[in-house]
Amino acid sequence: MRYLKMLGLAAVAAATLTAILGAGSAAATVLCSTTVDPCPAGQDWVAGTVLDFSVSSGAAITWDETGGERLNSCTTSTMKGKITNTGGSTGTVTGPVEETSWGSCTFPTKTLNKGALEVHKIAGTSNGTVTADGTFEVTINTIWYGSCIYGATSGVSLGDITEGNPAVFHLNAVVEKHTGSSLACPSTAKLLGTYTLTSPSGTTLSVSSS
Numbered sequence: 487m488r489y490l491k492m493l494g495l496a497a498v499a500a501a502t503l504t505a506i507l508g509a510g511s512a513a514a515t516v517l518c519s520t521t522v523d524p525c526p527a528g529q530d531w532v533a534g535t536v537l538d539f540s541v542s543s544g545a546a547i548t549w550d551e552t553g554g555e556r557l558n559s560c561t562t563s564t565m566k567g568k569i570t571n572t573g574g575s576t577g578t579v580t581g582p583v584e585e586t587s588w589g590s591c592t593f594p595t596k597t598l599n600k601g602a603l604e605v606h607k608i609a610g611t612s613n614g615t616v617t618a619d620g621t622f623e624v625t626i627n628t629i630w631y632g633s634c635i636y637g638a639t640s641g642v643s644l645g646d647i648t649e650g651n652p653a654v655f656h657l658n659a660v661v662e663k664h665t666g667s668s669l670a671c672p673s674t675a676k677l678l679g680t681y682t683l684t685s686p687s688g689t690t691l692s693v694s695s696s
Contacts, residue, residue, distance in 0.1 A: 515578040515607040515614065517569070518694035521649060523612065525694040531569060537581075537691075538566045539655055539681035547588075547657065547679035549626070549636070551672045557634070558626045562589035565655075565681060567603065575696045579605040580619055588624075598623040598635065605647065607693045612649035614693030618642045623664055632668035636661040636675055649692035655681040 517535075518525035541547060541563045549558040566585040573579040582602040588595040601620035608614055623637035638644060638661050645658040657679040663671050683691055 514573075514575050514695040515605060516573040516694055516696050517579055517605070518692050519689050521612045521690065521692045521694075523692075523694045524696055530572060530694075530696070531579075531691070533569055533572050535569045536566065536685065537569070537683060538564065538685035540564045540684050542654070542680045542682045545680045547677070549661075550676045550678070552660065552674050552676055556592075557628075557672070557675055558592045558595060560588045560591040560595055563587060563679070563681070573605075573696065579614075579693075582620075583622070591626075593629070594627040596625050596627075598625055599637065601638075603644070605693060607695060608646070612692035612694065614647045616644045616647060616655065618644055622661075625666075628668075628671075631670040633666070634671035635664045635667045636677075637664045638662070647691070647693060649690065651690040652683040652687065653691035654683070657681065 516525050517531040519529045520526065541561065546559045546561045547563045548556060550556050564587045565583055567581050567583045569579060569581045571577060571580040580602060583600040586597040586600055599621050601618055601622040604617050604619040605614045618638040618640055621637055621639050623635055625633050625635045627633050638659060643659060645656045648654045648656065657677060659677045661675055661677050663673050
């Protein structure tokens, strides 16, 4: 197996989680503590709420060449961020990724730029799509290919949030090689993984219209 490394987010979380906001249809998006739609008064998540996501037990965040070869894998990762724009009838939920961590990885992995996230409601569901708002960058220091820097810029889809108690962020993104990478690094990589909301705990998170 050929080894390299890379990442995006916000990757991931990065990026990247990521805390998490999203992207999907268009406007009229809020985070809500009930699946009733539109979100009842007083049930929407307020500005300043900190969202903390961690890799689900037994899962991993992986980077694969778009051809399928595994480049890197981390069995522990967290993304944490704060809601700064709560969304509403003419907007969507947004916020910066303030903290990221990567552990038990195939290669040393580090976040260079945390970026921010935006969440959009998926019509007809209580789920949402997540897109990058700003630039996410992660570097992977491989044995054979040197440093690979992968990232996502504004508007790139990063995956979906599935409503629940707890909610789950399904990271699913194609990230690109950024400036500073070794020439041997693949030009793109598939970033996959599952994050579970660990804080706030004991409450439903759904993506609703205002």
